[in-house]
Amino acid sequence: MAVSTLEIKDLHVEIEGQEILKGVNLTIKGGEFHAVMGPNGTGKSTLASAIMGHPKYEVTSGSILLDGEDVLEMEVDERAKAGLFLAMQYPSEISGVTTSDFLRSSINARREEGDEIPLMKFIKEMDAAMDYLEIDKNMAQRYLNEGFSGGEKKRNEILQLMLLKPAIGILDEIDSGLDIDALKIVSKGINKLRNETFGCLIITHYQRLLDYITPDYVHIMMQGRVVKSGGPELAERLEAEGYDWIKKELGIEEETVGHNA
Amino acid sequence: MAAETKLPYEEDYVKAFSAKHNEPEWMSKFRQQALEVADTLEMPTPDKTNISKWNFSTFKHDAEGESISSLKELPNDIQVFVDVEKDNNIVLLRNQTTAYKNLSKELADKGVIFTDMFTALENYPELVQRYYMKDAVSFDEHRLTALHAALMNGGVFVYVPKNVVVEQPLQAIFWQEDVSLGLFNHVIVVAEENSSLTYVENYISHNKEEETVANVVTEVIAHDNASISFGSVDNFAHGTTVYMNRRGVVYRDAKIEWALGQMNEGNTVSDNTTHLIGDNSYSYAKTVSVGRGDQIQNFTAKIVNYGKQSEGLILQHGVMKDHASSIFNGIGKIEHGGTKANAEQESRVLMLSKHARGDANPILLIDEDDVTAGHAASVGRVDPVQLYYLMSRGISKQEAERLVIHGFLAPVVNEIPIQAVREQLTEVIERKVY
């Protein structure tokens, strides 16, 4: 299988007329795990949302290419079918649609008409992934994310990731709100996908997830830009010393977007 | 305003019609009495919908319907509503004539009555008289109830005796095959003390252009500690103007659960009112509807709490597209004396077109202090963030919308107790929405 490349070049993004991303550059290749770290409000979710095509986020300049194809020209579903997946920080609740029906529709969306996944095969795959993530089986018949606890929503996102097997996965704060046991389980699911073709962008503002999923590259975001990149040692230093040394090194007083005037 | 228009049918005709069906004396008189006042009564005035120009007078009153010896003889588009392989408890009216009926021997032996209205009038005249437009709907409420009483041309009668539990659903199909026949259909469902049953009905017609009328009265009575689950799929075609009055009366510790799929294609007034008479009585009224084309609809879901600790819950979900216009009245009323009663309602309207109109009117009328009540109402579009979430998994925009809409209507669809009917409701929704 060919290795995919996601290239983000000088990306500028606005929400409701306010510029949030101010020139992000990042390249993720299949087989690589990248961590994007940074305090709250620095533009991490904006980056993830812009890549996936969230309707509220407007890309004003720059480009996103997946294997040379212009992602920004694609509809959201086309981006997914091209190989992108975003585990969202705040997944939507869809009343009346069971998790299982949703998963099956998602899988079938990638297959040709007439070549839908056989029901038994689907159930087997879903059950196996649910077991792996220690998800209660009744989640399959519950309405999608409706009344799910924070932890259940996160596991459900990883369940989808495991079943859809994208070329590039973007995980936005997949660790937030998880206790340590849940964190280990979710990490186990993500690590299971790790191979020479799967590329992953892990967004977090805690280092602790990276104790379980070792990144190849670490990027720090502040004020809507990637301000520093390095290897796993960068994350370790952050854990030991926090963000202050970076702010000092770069002369940043307030790291959030909108405080760089 | 007394209606200026002349009555569509005269005294002699009504007498002859009654005689033709060998009706008991009381019924014949009752028709005459209703016909006499029909002239003097006003039309109903549904809130915010003007029905003064709607057709309630052009229709044919009498038609024949061929009977069948097996459900498999039904044309496909009717057959899909029944599980043909099962031994059904079913009454099928074709042009208001009984085309097929079956009730299991076991239920018949227990005293369950499930038959067409004319047969019931002939075989159980007193029992029918006990309930016919007595405790639920009165013939003289307005011009349409009076016309209904005068011109009733079919229906079913369901009676479950004390302590009898009917496990299998009872199904009625009202198939208006004749494009100009008016349906003056009357349904009575009675559950005696400690009994329970599930009843499901379908209204089907195909008159896209030909104008006619459906004037339907349904009376559902749950005696002490009885339980009735009532499901329906209304699917009159565009040419039919519909007045649908479904009323429930619930006595002590009893309950009525409604799941109404209101999928008519023409102008419709649908009033579903339940009176919680007894202490600790309960009703949950769930309705879904889809409006499309140029149809105008007015839906009322109303529950009146009289009994102490009675509980009335209303859920109305409507989808509106094209130039359709609908009013959703949700009325919770707690009468004086209904202490510890609870009245809750939720009305949600999903707008698929900017030319459509959908109004949710939540109303709470409370005459008692020690109660709980609440309402939620919203009119909105499909949430773009929900679509984004679904599409981010590769699901196309159209399919994502489909999922959201079906999900929105699921609270009622999932309550329909017969699988074939549930599937048909899903299909009707599919057809109306896309």
Ligand SMILES: Nc1ncnc2c1ncn2[C@@H]1O[C@H](COP(=O)(O)OP(=O)(O)O)[C@@H](O)[C@H]1O
């Ligand atoms: N929907 C929104 N409308 C307006 N501003 C927003 C919206 N979402 C995020 N922002 C702003 O964009 C900035 C970056 O947000 P976000 O990308 O969510 O940060 P992070 O994920 O790093 O915590 C914040 O300052 C936030 O206030």
Ligand SMILES: [Mg+2]
């Ligand atoms: Mg975020």
